[in-house]
Amino acid sequence: MLSINDYENTKMNVDDVVYLFDLQDVPVKALKPLDLEGERIDDGSSTLKLSLSLNENIITEQMIIFRRNRYIISEFEINKSERRINIICDALWVELNDTPIEDFTVSNGDSINNIGNAILKDTGWTMGEVPVDNNKYFLSEQGKTALYLLRRLAMITGTFIRFDTLNRKVNLYVKEEESPSFFLHYKKNIKGITKTVTAPRATVIYPYGKNDLTIGSVNSGKNYIEDYSWYESLGISLEDAKKRFKKTQIIKDARFIFPGNLMRWAKEKLKLLSQPQISYEIDSLNLEADVGDVGYVVDEEIDVKVKVKVVRIIEYLDKSKNKYELNYLIPGIQDSEMFDENVSAAENEEKIITAKTDKAFTASESYQRLLGINYTAFNNTTGQVGITIVGQASTTMDLDGYFEIEGNKVGMPLKQTIIAGWNTVSMTFMLDKIAMGTSSLDFQLNCSTGSFSIDAGNATMFLRAESLLGAPEGPKVPEADIIENVKIPSPETLLVATDGKPTIKLEVI
Known part of the structure; x- marks a missing residue:
């Protein structure tokens, strides 16, 4: 970490300056941290920890801007023996998780942008970039926060969220359109890298939907799907793979009420879980990438180029000390659990x-x-x-x-x-x-x-x-109470929406 002398003597980029704002969102002054450490996690918590001289006047809920990210001071500790104030800040978008919305209902279908702005009404936030999409979506929830509803919207529309805390905007991007923003060569242009490879987590999945709905009716009577392709690629016969490497997972998601949609969801899960998972942790690399960015790691040892995603960044004032965690095949069973609060209590009502x-x-x-x-x-x-x-x-x-x-x-x-x-x-x-x-x-x-x-x-x-x-x-x-976005390949499986008009990207919950 940089000391105060380092901070003053180093030619700082304006984005690297730590700036303090008062409770009225008016800039106060540039701060000179004794030390600083930030952690940003893709679609998860983002925090900033810094220490200041004891003579700085700080109160909670003031804001800090650092590297084009806005944080809110959630707590601080005064350490008189060390003559410093230790501050913990949360990314500004946590304020979207403060107040539950008593009743949020879009029952007649609306655009992504309109639903997003309805969620953000009275929050001080607005929608930024959204994908071009002519489909209409439905959403109904009670007692949920704006943050929960935004993540729900992202899930049903097949998008991912990027918070622009500097401008209080919520951007949604289509997952399929992610393009690589960096290329890394193992043992060539990077160093201090730790590669972790874990075995496939499941080769057999038993999926269940609402009220223990199964896929038997659309899967020749079988309530499970299986995938041993990884082991077959190693030269192991399918028969031997089933005997030696059967790994069973039971997954439940009460949002699904139709077997076909449950089947498609389970296949996507198994596609990930049946393959080995690789993660890279990079120490000492000035990687110009943000959390959520996608790139490639070329790994000569296993002769493969794998697509990775930046899922975690530990950052310091000195960027050369930043640590990056890049994951390959990161999604897992737990992905849907955040949306299933109180489902078990309600699914049999x-x-x-x-x-x-x-x-x-x-x-x-x-x-x-x-x-x-x-x-x-x-x-x-x-x-x-x-x-x-x-x-x-x-x-x-x-x-x-x-x-x-x-x-x-x-x-x-x-x-x-x-x-x-x-x-x-x-x-x-x-x-x-x-x-x-x-x-x-x-x-x-x-x-x-x-x-x-x-x-x-x-x-x-x-x-x-x-x-x-x-x-x-x-x-x-x-009319649907809650809708999940799915891809339906055939018009025979359409669900007719309001006004009798067919809508393709729907799943009623």
Whole structure:
């Protein structure tokens, strides 16, 4: 680390100056650290630790700018014996994790930029660069912070986040468009490097979605997938590899409610976990790269050029002492866990879908559809159905009604003899089989003679079951509560979104 004399005598780049701002975001002065160490982790915590002379006037929540990154002072310690103040700062984007948003819902579909700016409303932050994308996305969460929602948005849109703390902007970039920004040659243009190689972590994966959804229905009845390609590349037969190197992982992600999407996600996981993982830690290299940057390490020892990502930087005032951690095949099972808070408690909750007449209805001697509910069952389930009708009969008559799913009668019929005047009819029953998929539950009604008049709002119907997503009657299927972005290669697997328009990049949770 540089001493004060080093700091004063060294020709400093303006970005290397540590600058202090007051609580009103007004610049105060340049600081002269006794020592300084920063740690920046890709899509993780970023901290800056520095020591100042005891005579400096510092308070918490002041800001510091260093190398085009803005930090907020979270705590400091006064050490009188050493005549110094030790300060710990967090990257400014942690302020996006301060206040939960009680209810955030985008149910009609919107662009990445619009959703991002809605998340950032009243935070002092705005969206910066976002990919060109004509798709619409959906998001619904309760009691989550802006930081959580931004990471959720990045996940469903297949992007990664870069925080511009200097300008309080959030940039999103498409992962597939990452281009290499550096090339490193092992034992040639770098030194002080430690290479760690770990064995494949899994050759067999059993994936589970919401309510223990499996991939058996889209994988020839097998609830697992396997990949021994690494061992086969070493000349080991598939039969021997299965005997000697079977490594099984069980992964769960309650966001998935369709087997096909669960299968695609599991394949991406296994593609990574079934290969050896290599990480490089570089000491003494003035690498002009930031966390998240992608490059290549050419490793002559194993005759391979591997694509790596800068996942961690330990930085000092003297850049030549910086340490960089470059990982190859870093994503792991834990990637999705940050999004699964409280999932286990909620995944078996019952869902109640209701429908109410929004206009007057008159039953006659022919059957007419009174009410309907569109729903998606993401697992085979059972449920309870109920209906209540308040209406006025023109004469004594028999009311006759029945429920149907996709034109097939289900459950118990409604049969009631009523007298002239006002009547209330109500019934509930158990529906023992609700098949997985998207369907509509409708109620048809007629009367034996005369007419039976029902005012707007005087007929209600409900469907209660686990594993449901739904909406009241209408020509569209349910609007999604939460959406996951997936790539769907075939139009046969489209989920129809609002207004009956097909949307490709959706997964309902």
